[in-house]
Amino acid sequence: MRRIIAVLLENESGALSRVVGLFSQRAYNIESLTVSPTNDKTLSRMTITTDVVNHAELEQMMKQLHKLVDVLRVTELTQSAHVERELLLVKVRTVGSEAREEVKRTCDIYRGQIVDITQNLYTIQLTGVGSKLDAFVATISDASEIVEVVRSGVCGIARGDKALRG
Amino acid sequence: MEMLSGAEMVVRSLQDEGIEHIFGYPGGSVLDIYDAIFQSDKIEHYLVRHEQAAVHMADAYSRATGKVGCVLVTAGPGATNCITGIATAYMDSIPLVVLSGQVPTFWIGDDAFQETDMIGVSRPIVKHSFSCRTAEEIPMAIKKAFYIASTGRPGPVVIELPKDVQNPLNKFPYEYPENISLRSYNPTLSGHKGQIKRAVAALVNARKPVLYVGGGAIIANASKQVLELAEKLNLPVTNTLMGLGAFPGEHKQFIGMLGMHGTYEANNSMHNADLIFSCGARFDDRVTNNVDKFCPNAKIMHIDIDPTSISKNIHADLPIVGSVEVVLQQMLDLIEETQATNDSESINAWWDQINEWRAKDCLAYKTSDTHIKPQQVIQCLYKVTKGDAIVTSDVGQHQMVAAQYYPFKEPRQWINSGGAGTMGFGLPAAMGCKIAFPDRPVVCVTGDGSIQMNIQELSTCMQYNIPLVILLLNNRSLGMVKQWQKMFYGGRQSHSYMDSVPDFVKLSEAYNHIGIKVDKIEELEPALIRAFELKDRVVFIDVAIDPEEHVYPMQIKSGSMEDMYLSKTEKTDA
Numbered sequence: 111m112r113r114i115i116a117v118l119l120e121n122e123s124g125a126l127s128r129v130v131g132l133f134s135q136r137a138y139n140i141e142s143l144t145v146s147p148t149n150d151k152t153l154s155r156m157t158i159t160t161d162v163v164n165h166a167e168l169e170q171m172m173k174q175l176h177k178l179v180d181v182l183r184v185t186e187l188t189q190s191a192h193v194e195r196e197l198l199l200v201k202v203r204t205v206g207s208e209a210r211e212e213v214k215r216t217c218d219i220y221r222g223q224i225v226d227i228t229q230n231l232y233t234i235q236l237t238g239v240g241s242k243l244d245a246f247v248a249t250i251s252d253a254s255e256i257v258e259v260v261r262s263g264v265c266g267i268a269r270g271d272k273a274l275r276g
Numbered sequence: 277m278e279m280l281s282g283a284e285m286v287v288r289s290l291q292d293e294g295i296e297h298i299f300g301y302p303g304g305s306v307l308d309i310y311d312a313i314f315q316s317d318k319i320e321h322y323l324v325r326h327e328q329a330a331v332h333m334a335d336a337y338s339r340a341t342g343k344v345g346c347v348l349v350t351a352g353p354g355a356t357n358c359i360t361g362i363a364t365a366y367m368d369s370i371p372l373v374v375l376s377g378q379v380p381t382f383w384i385g386d387d388a389f390q391e392t393d394m395i396g397v398s399r400p401i402v403k404h405s406f407s408c409r410t411a412e413e414i415p416m417a418i419k420k421a422f423y424i425a426s427t428g429r430p431g432p433v434v435i436e437l438p439k440d441v442q443n444p445l446n447k448f449p450y451e452y453p454e455n456i457s458l459r460s461y462n463p464t465l466s467g468h469k470g471q472i473k474r475a476v477a478a479l480v481n482a483r484k485p486v487l488y489v490g491g492g493a494i495i496a497n498a499s500k501q502v503l504e505l506a507e508k509l510n511l512p513v514t515n516t517l518m519g520l521g522a523f524p525g526e527h528k529q530f531i532g533m534l535g536m537h538g539t540y541e542a543n544n545s546m547h548n549a550d551l552i553f554s555c556g557a558r559f560d561d562r563v564t565n566n567v568d569k570f571c572p573n574a575k576i577m578h579i580d581i582d583p584t585s586i587s588k589n590i591h592a593d594l595p596i597v598g599s600v601e602v603v604l605q606q607m608l609d610l611i612e613e614t615q616a617t618n619d620s621e622s623i624n625a626w627w628d629q630i631n632e633w634r635a636k637d638c639l640a641y642k643t644s645d646t647h648i649k650p651q652q653v654i655q656c657l658y659k660v661t662k663g664d665a666i667v668t669s670d671v672g673q674h675q676m677v678a679a680q681y682y683p684f685k686e687p688r689q690w691i692n693s694g695g696a697g698t699m700g701f702g703l704p705a706a707m708g709c710k711i712a713f714p715d716r717p718v719v720c721v722t723g724d725g726s727i728q729m730n731i732q733e734l735s736t737c738m739q740y741n742i743p744l745v746i747l748l749l750n751n752r753s754l755g756m757v758k759q760w761q762k763m764f765y766g767g768r769q770s771h772s773y774m775d776s777v778p779d780f781v782k783l784s785e786a787y788n789h790i791g792i793k794v795d796k797i798e799e800l801e802p803a804l805i806r807a808f809e810l811k812d813r814v815v816f817i818d819v820a821i822d823p824e825e826h827v828y829p830m831q832i833k834s835g836s837m838e839d840m841y842l843s844k845t846e847k848t849d850a
Contacts, residue, residue, distance in 0.1 A: 119460070120460055123407070124395060124399075124405070124407070127396070127399065128399065131399050131400055135400045166587065166591070169587070170584065170587075170588060173583045173584040174584050176583070177582065177583070177584050179403065179404040179424055179458070179460060179461045180404075180460055181460055182459060182460040276459065
């Protein structure tokens with residue numbers, strides 16, 4: 111089962127390594143992990159996507175995260191309404207105006223943006239859920255040669271009134 | 277405000293925290309702190325011969341007193357030598373603060389001499405850790421470390437102190453924080469009221485209840501509540517290896533230790549129970565045997581201060597997060613208030629059944645004319661010490677025999693490495709206990725494998741005149757390994773011999789201690805009496821025991837709790 115865990119933790123040195131260490135130590139799976147300070151610079155917000163075998167494993171994982179002294183709040187997002195987004199940056203080789211136009215059209219359809227251009231390279235930015243990014247990468251690879259791909263991993267937030275705050 | 281250097285702040289903070297004893301070993305990166313200790317008359321420092329022993333001493337000091345143990349070591353190998361000790365404390369939830377030196381901040385990351393990333397190396401086996409990058413951080417880091425180590429589910433905390441941060445030439449205003457609160461760390465102590473109500477109802481309605489009491493009851497100082505609840509409802513009580521002493525070993529409601537080497541009556545009571553009430557025990561694999569066959573008819577009620585322990589191995593039908601002491605008191609108050617009682621008829625019928633299991637007398641053993649049995653040694657120790665000694669042990673057969681045959685009267689009397697199973701724990705542990713309680717008899721029950729893992733500490737005993745009794749159950753082999761090889765590996769004794777055990781009497785004498793060799797059973801009691809009478813010397817009693825003796829009962833692998841070998845020739849019908 112794919113699950114998304116949101117974690118609010120102290121923005122202190124070592125906090126990230128404790129979380130990552132916990133996952134390897136207890137043989138939990140991490141598919142992606144994103145972390146950054148919040149508007150309150152003393153706190154960091156982390157989004158972890160994981161694959162668990164059952165609910166008991168998820169519950170144990172969340173309790174273990176919460177047990178870390180640096181961690182303030184832990185919540186799971188997929189079990190209620192939520193928004194999840196991932197950022198994709200992809201650099202493609204586009205030789206000839208036909209290819210360039212095809213890339214531009216595909217980009218527009220997916221509501222992506224071209225953020226950098228050289229003579230033969232386009233760099234495209236796209237956000238969305240993972241499956242949309244996968245589809246885009248597959249489509250664009252037909253029209254051009256992919257040179258480099260970078261994905262941010264999932265950022266998630268609950269819909270509605272729910273909030274993860276210090 | 278008083279101006280102190282980083283090194284002085286370390287020592288003053290420890291003093292202000294009320295630390296009287298510290299265990300350690302100096303080295304380049306902590307020389308400034310050692311210089312400050314030299315000038316302090318409030319902190320007594322014990323110099324060990326290996327840093328692992330310093331951690332075990334501090335750990336056992338904590339287990340015996342309930343206070344936080346404290347260790348000071350240098351960077352690199354000094355710090356890494358502590359790892360086994362820290363892991364031992366972590367597995368048994370023992371509060372420790374380990375201060376380790378580090379290379380100066382401006383060298384960190386450069387692979388400087390004696391640089392090891394202690395924070396990284398220790399990360400999986402600490403409750404938390406701090407690295408002080410300025411002197412001003414030291415008092416708060418120490419305050420937080422002691423608070424985190426000792427509250428909630430206790431555990432070891434490491435503080436790394438780079439050398440430049442300690443610099444005696446740089447002085448800063450010093451103030452030790454009085455209070456502390458951490459927004460991300462607030463352990464729950466009292467139980468949820470609704471759960472308390474449900475727990476009391478389940479307990480009084482149970483017809484075949486078992487109170488399963490672990491080390492958490494000792495850490496929480498909950499023995500009084502355990503006893504009161506057990507007596508009030510006439511409940512059978514079993515203790516885990518870590519819980520021994522939490523309930524009096526000679527009480528008529530005590531059915532013995534449970535688990536891999538638990539009693540026939542304890543394991544059968546668990547298997548047939550309709551309610552298992554775990555108080556600070558974590559359903560360890562050495563208790564449950566095969567979790568799929570675990571106690572098929574029992575409702576599981578579980579108090580634990582650590583939510584991760586609940587439903588980790590065995591699903592809890594009725595979880596209660598909180599301190600065992602507080603939660604049991606809440607339950608007792610509710611029982612008092614509502615005059616709740618259980619059905620004495622069904623409880624009596626349950627006791628009749630338990631007493632039938634008891635009648636099997638699973639700890640009975642055959643004596644021999646030619647060999648001393650390890651069980652006899654422990655029973656004799658119990659007799660001579662009148663059951664009042666603090667007993668530490670190492671790991672192996674002798675540990676199990678001590679757990680089975682010395683009925684501990686009170687908590688903090690039995691000091692052993694249960695979770696980690698650390699050989700070499702016993703001797704430094706006994707030293708830590710003796711330093712905490714100079715007037716109490718302290719004995720280390722050990723084996724010829726284990727004792728040699730930290731035997732260098734006989735030298736520390738000599739330096740500080742720490743008088744103990746070391747009771748070596750010497751079978752010239754790694755007994756527990758050999759037992760498994762005999763039972764499950766076709767008798768192939770791969771590397772479980774100790775063909776070259778030293779002359780322990782001469783070795784003891786080399787350290788200016790007294791050594792006694794016991795080869796015959798009639799020599800045993802006089803030797804023990806003499807050892808405990810010599811109150812100012814270390815006495816090392818080397819007892820030659822039957823090398824072929826096994827520990828029984830022993831659960832049958834992959835079976836349920838009730839499936840046990842009862843002797844070399846007898847097992848329960850599976």
